Amino acid sequence: MSASISSEKMSRTEWRATSGLASIYGLRMFGLFVILPVFAFYAEHLPGGDNYTLVGIALGAYGLTQAILQIPMGWLSDRIGRKPVIYFGLLLFAVGSFVAALADDIYWVIFGRIIQGAGAISAAIMALAADLTREEHRTKAMAVIGMTIGAVFALSLAVAPALNQWIGVPGIFAMTGILALAAILIVKLFVPDPHISRFHSDTEASTDSLGSVLRNAQLLRLNYGIFALHATLMALWLLVPLTLREAGMAVEDHWQIYLPVLFFSMVLVIPAIIYGEKKARLKQVFVAAIALLLCGQIFLAMTVDTIQGTMFALLIFFAAFNLLEASLPSLISKIAPVGAKGTAIGVYSSTQFLGAFAGAAVGGYLMEHHGNLGLYAFCSGLLALWFILAYTMKAPAAVRSKMYHVQEMDKGKSQQLSEQLAALSGVREALVLANERVAYLKVDMAGFDEESVNKLLEDKEGEANGFSQ
Incomplete structure (x- = not known):
């Protein structure tokens, strides 16, 4: 058999593995995303929910345990196998979901969200995908998983208001737990078992590479970027749903804002991504997107009184957000040392979840003590610093x-x-x-x-x- 890259298509087993793992990732991320547009309303009726600091911690708590445990869970999967770690992580996620569903105060919701995040199976899923796909098709498999996450994000935000009206946030948490248990069955019955399970430098973090990745100034800029991006996103979810309600829009109608905004924002970014990659102008597109994100966030602060203004600001914000979310992994791949790509991605992903926790927790604290203006100022500061770091970074090689x-x-x-x-x-x-x-x-x-x-x-x-x- 030739050592060169094969022109064959993905095998049936590879497609089965890719689609199965993408669905598992999607089911899990759906459970994390779907409460974002409705949690602020639910918290108002919980004991302790009048404290915005606690509401922010509850919203972002999953990110803290996810950030801490993601890389170690990947290492554990090297020792005891991918599927056992995935089973355990999904079970933890289900338990956390049911705890949050049964919570009768904000503290139990926080506890449930912490348990949800402890089911940190992202690294194990990526490692299993690498075990089950040939080298020439691995990038395609990872792309399918990535696109699934993007689609699930849009779907979850669009359906959240309707689900909230039908079954409430406790029902959403319970549904999330049921979906996690269903995902265990998918892993067991649908995803193939790998013939050989080994370490993959392109998808897994290595202790040998960790130090060099953490000292790489260019990668640190990108890690700060994903931290700031998700911190801003989570902080704004404390405020945007309340803003729409105060502007006169019924909660159950919020999907009429989220669905078109997310759809058109994804359509708008496609030409920019193609231009940046094909013309080797990725840095210019990247920096422009950060500036656009900052503008969108400022417009949100300026248009709180009108539904149309908030919708326009959200369109700008999410167009930039989607562009940056797609560009950052590409930049990581271009900048990371060739043998440390998996480590760089692992650190990047952990930083992303840490940003989600920090943004929600700090955003809640600022709302509690300094009002909406304090939250917007926090987000603006994060993004302004990111713009400076991105503007002064070296342009990545066209590789x-x-x-x-x-x-x-x-x-x-x-x-x-x-x-x-x-x-x-x-x-x-x-x-x-x-x-x-x-x-x-x-x-x-x-x-x-x-x-x-x-x-x-x-x-x-x-x-x-x-x-x-």
């Missing part, structure tokens, strides 16, 4: 990541092959990891000669086969 399967070899030969690959035209970085049987390359968007890579790997495979005979 993309490639993966190739290689034959088993010793460490010396893998080092030699890494050097040979790095010397080929259009290859910026190359790392062959013998234990993973994978060659990781970072290559130019233009000028990369893939045929030379294929030929070199085929020659090496032929040499290995000849030697073994």
Whole structure:
């Protein structure tokens, strides 16, 4: 079998694994997203819910435990298996959902949300997806999972007001728990078991790479960015639903704002993403999106009295938000060292959840003690600092990541092959990891000669086969 990238489509098993894992991720994220537009209304009727600090902590508490446990849960899946960790995480998420559903005060809701976040299975799901897909199709599998998250985010915000009217927030929490239990069945009955489970540098965090990733100034800027993005998002969910109600819109009609805003915001960002990638203008698009996000947030503060004004401000905000949410992982991939991509993504993802907690908790505190103006000032400060950090960052190279399967070899030969690959035209970085049987390359968007890579790997495979005979 050739060591080069295959032109075959994803196999039935790979599609089954990808769709199954995407649905699990989607069911779980639906449960986290769906309460965002309605939780502020529910909290008003809970003992302790008149304290905005506690409301903010309840809204974002899942992010704290998620941020702390996500990488360790991924490491645990390397030791005891992917599926056991996913089962345990989904069970925790279900328990937390039922605790929140039965809560009779804000403190029990906080406790339930903490348990929900402890079911931190994101890293284990990504590792299982890597186990079940070939190198040439792994990016496609991750893209499907990513698109599922985006679609679920839009769907959950659109249906939340109707669900709140039909079953209330306790019913939504209970439904979330049931969906988590259903996800366990999907993992058991639908997602294949991997024949071999091994560490994957492109999807998992490594202790060896952690220090270098945390010291990388460019990655730190991006990590601050995802922190600020989700902190702002969660802080605003404490205020936007109340703003729409005070402007005269019934709670059950809020979907009429969220649905068109989210739909058109996603449509608007597609040309910008294509332009940034194709024209190697990703930094310019990225910085412009942060400026637009800041404008959208300021417009929200200025248009609190009108439904139309709030809708326009939300359109600007979510167009920028969706563009940044899509651009940040691409920038991480371009900037991270070729052998530390999984570690960089793991730190980035943990920082994202930490931002969700901090934004909701600090936003609630500021609303409690300084009113709405304090919350808007906090969000504006976060985004203004992000704009400065992004504006002064180095423009990322116009590169993309490639993966190739290689034959088993010793460490010396893998080092030699890494050097040979790095010397080929259009290859910026190359790392062959013998234990993973994978060659990781970072290559130019233009000028990369893939045929030379294929030929070199085929020659090496032929040499290995000849030697073994």
